[in-house]
Amino acid sequence: MAQAYDVVVIGAGPGGYIAAIRAAQLGMNVACIEGWRNESGELSLGGTCLNVGCIPSKALLASSEAYELVRESYDAHGIGVDGLRLDIGKMQARKAGIVKKMTKGIEFLFRKNKVTWLKGFGRFVGYEDDAYRIEVADEEADGAPAQLVDAKHVIIATGSKPRALPGLEVDNRIVCDNVGALAMTEVPARLGVIGAGVIGLELGSVWRRLGAEVTVLEALPTFLAAADEGVRKEAWKQFKAQGLRIELDARIAGVEVGDSGARVRYSIGEGEPQTLDCDRLIVSVGRVPNTEGLGLDAIDLAVDERGFVPVDEHCRTKAPNVWAIGDVVRGPMLAHKAEDEGVMVAERIAGQDPHIDYGMIPWVIYTSPEIAWVGRTEEQLKKEGRAFKAGQFPFSANGRALGTGHSAGFVKVLADAATDEVLGVHIVSGAASELIAEATLAMEFRASAEDIGRVSHPHPSMSEALREASLAATDKRSLNA
Numbered sequence: 400m401a402q403a404y405d406v407v408v409i410g411a412g413p414g415g416y417i418a419a420i421r422a423a424q425l426g427m428n429v430a431c432i433e434g435w436r437n438e439s440g441e442l443s444l445g446g447t448c449l450n451v452g453c454i455p456s457k458a459l460l461a462s463s464e465a466y467e468l469v470r471e472s473y474d475a476h477g478i479g480v481d482g483l484r485l486d487i488g489k490m491q492a493r494k495a496g497i498v499k500k501m502t503k504g505i506e507f508l509f510r511k512n513k514v515t516w517l518k519g520f521g522r523f524v525g526y527e528d529d530a531y532r533i534e535v536a537d538e539e540a541d542g543a544p545a546q547l548v549d550a551k552h553v554i555i556a557t558g559s560k561p562r563a564l565p566g567l568e569v570d571n572r573i574v575c576d577n578v579g580a581l582a583m584t585e586v587p588a589r590l591g592v593i594g595a596g597v598i599g600l601e602l603g604s605v606w607r608r609l610g611a612e613v614t615v616l617e618a619l620p621t622f623l624a625a626a627d628e629g630v631r632k633e634a635w636k637q638f639k640a641q642g643l644r645i646e647l648d649a650r651i652a653g654v655e656v657g658d659s660g661a662r663v664r665y666s667i668g669e670g671e672p673q674t675l676d677c678d679r680l681i682v683s684v685g686r687v688p689n690t691e692g693l694g695l696d697a698i699d700l701a702v703d704e705r706g707f708v709p710v711d712e713h714c715r716t717k718a719p720n721v722w723a724i725g726d727v728v729r730g731p732m733l734a735h736k737a738e739d740e741g742v743m744v745a746e747r748i749a750g751q752d753p754h755i756d757y758g759m760i761p762w763v764i765y766t767s768p769e770i771a772w773v774g775r776t777e778e779q780l781k782k783e784g785r786a787f788k789a790g791q792f793p794f795s796a797n798g799r800a801l802g803t804g805h806s807a808g809f810v811k812v813l814a815d816a817a818t819d820e821v822l823g824v825h826i827v828s829g830a831a832s833e834l835i836a837e838a839t840l841a842m843e844f845r846a847s848a849e850d851i852g853r854v855s856h857p858h859p860s861m862s863e864a865l866r867e868a869s870l871a872a873t874d875k876r877s878l879n880a
């Protein structure tokens with residue numbers, strides 16, 4: 400007899416593990432299937448985000464930022480450092496320790512909430528007596544037989560995997576995806592990055608700060624096309640000043656991989672053929688939904704033309720009581736979006752009626768300076784024909800930013816011309832990832848720019864720049880600029 404559950408979640412990334420915990424909190428009998436193995440071959444919860452995405456990248460970004468600060472900025476504080484050394488092994492061990500703490504933390508949370516971890520990969524095998532039958536198998540576990548489980552509700556949370564460039568094999572030695580790019584044990588002298596999206600810019604920044612000469616080749620003629628134009632221009636200026644070489648409108652003709660490096664043949668637009676020789680090459684040209692081996696045929700579910708599992712605004716698929724969340728469905732490939740969907744689906748299964756406002760999901764790029772935004776850009780508002788007011792405040796006029804050495808960048812607030820409702824907030828700054836949360840909260844509560852401007856903000860703090868930009872948007876009168 401197959402073990403029966405109210406809810407089976409397939410995948411334990413930020414979407415799946417959060418959905419499992421929330422469903423268990425709401426009184427359901429829940430299992431979560433996950434067969435991810437880490438570099439040491441141990442089974443590990445947490446998916447891409449915790450194992451090879453958000454968490455390890457932020458650990459290395461912090462280490463590399465610390466190194467660059469000591470090298471470039473300590474002198475201005477009157478601190479001299481002799482004999483600065485770099486121990487990549489130790490840096491990687493710190494990263495691994497953080498990943499382990501976080502992934503083990505999910506095991507603890509599963510135990511605490513009585514979520515059963517089914518170790519292996521799940522595959523739909525059929526539907527009978529109002530229940531979905533799923534086979535769980537772990538090919539890497541010696542002799543462990545596959546098991547069958549039944550579920551009234553299934554949440555597909557199988558995430559995404561790196562998109563490959565046709566004809567270019569990732570070996571995670573010379574040619575790396577995110578896994579290899581996060582695991583390098585020495586700083587490459589010359590690093591090539593194909594794709595100037597979030598992942599390419601963050602991982603390129605890590606290795607540039609540690610001393611690599613980094614060249615990023617981007618297919619689009621526009622840099623960071625999704626961001627507000629003012630933000631794009633400021634980020635471009637800052638990255639160039641740091642020595643990051645970014646080539647736009649780059650067309651890759653081919654890549655030759657040798658024992659110690661790679662040669663990328665490309666042209667800029669219709670220009671002359673060029674070559675880029677590098678010791679390591681990161682391929683970061685986006686991610687694709689992961690439905691491999693999931694057995695969707697067995698429940699008559701088809702993916703769309705881009706490989707995503709089609710869902711409605713509440714993450715319901717066409718198959719009754721089958722839901723899908725996170726990177727495997729439409730919408731931004733962001734961990735917090737996956738988590739929000741996990742909570743929404745668990746609560747819907749429990750009979751509640753939550754929803755997600757997809758227009759209020761914040762974006763962050765953890766470069767230096769960080770880039771973050773929520774809501775609409777100026778371009779989007781112009782396209783929509785919506786009359787708006789813009790207020791901007793530079794961090795160079797913020798005392799806290801000057802003190803901490805984060806005086807580059809600005810906050811821009813966009814508000815409706817008639818109602819003053821905040822429609823978008825765009826930040827380039829060392830603290831953007833934290834500051835954007837206040838803007839998101841304000842927008843969720845449909846705050847006006849004046850509301851933010853009237854709220855007391857701690858002094859001195861970088862959050863004052865959001866207040867000042869809001870004052871500038873509401874009636875063009877910042878107090879400190």
Ligand code: FAD
Binds near residue numbers: 410735
């Ligand atoms: P995933 O995290 O991909 O997890 C899916 C899980 O499903 C995996 O563990 C997989 O093993 C499992 N699985 C797949 N098939 C099966 C099966 N058949 N049976 C059982 N299990 C299965 N996002 C942010 O918001 N902020 C960031 O700073 C950020 N940084 C990133 C940095 C990098 C380098 C990368 C690569 C991504 C980053 N992301 C970031 C994106 C973020 O990691 C994803 O949006 C997020 O992990 C999606 O969560 P998910 O639960 O949908 O899928």
Ligand code: AMP
Binds near residue numbers: 595598616684
């Ligand atoms: P993201 O979707 O944020 O991971 O970003 C991926 C980036 O890679 C985007 O900016 C794409 O335009 C870029 N990209 C996709 N394909 C190619 C390619 N063949 N060559 C260079 N850049 C690419």
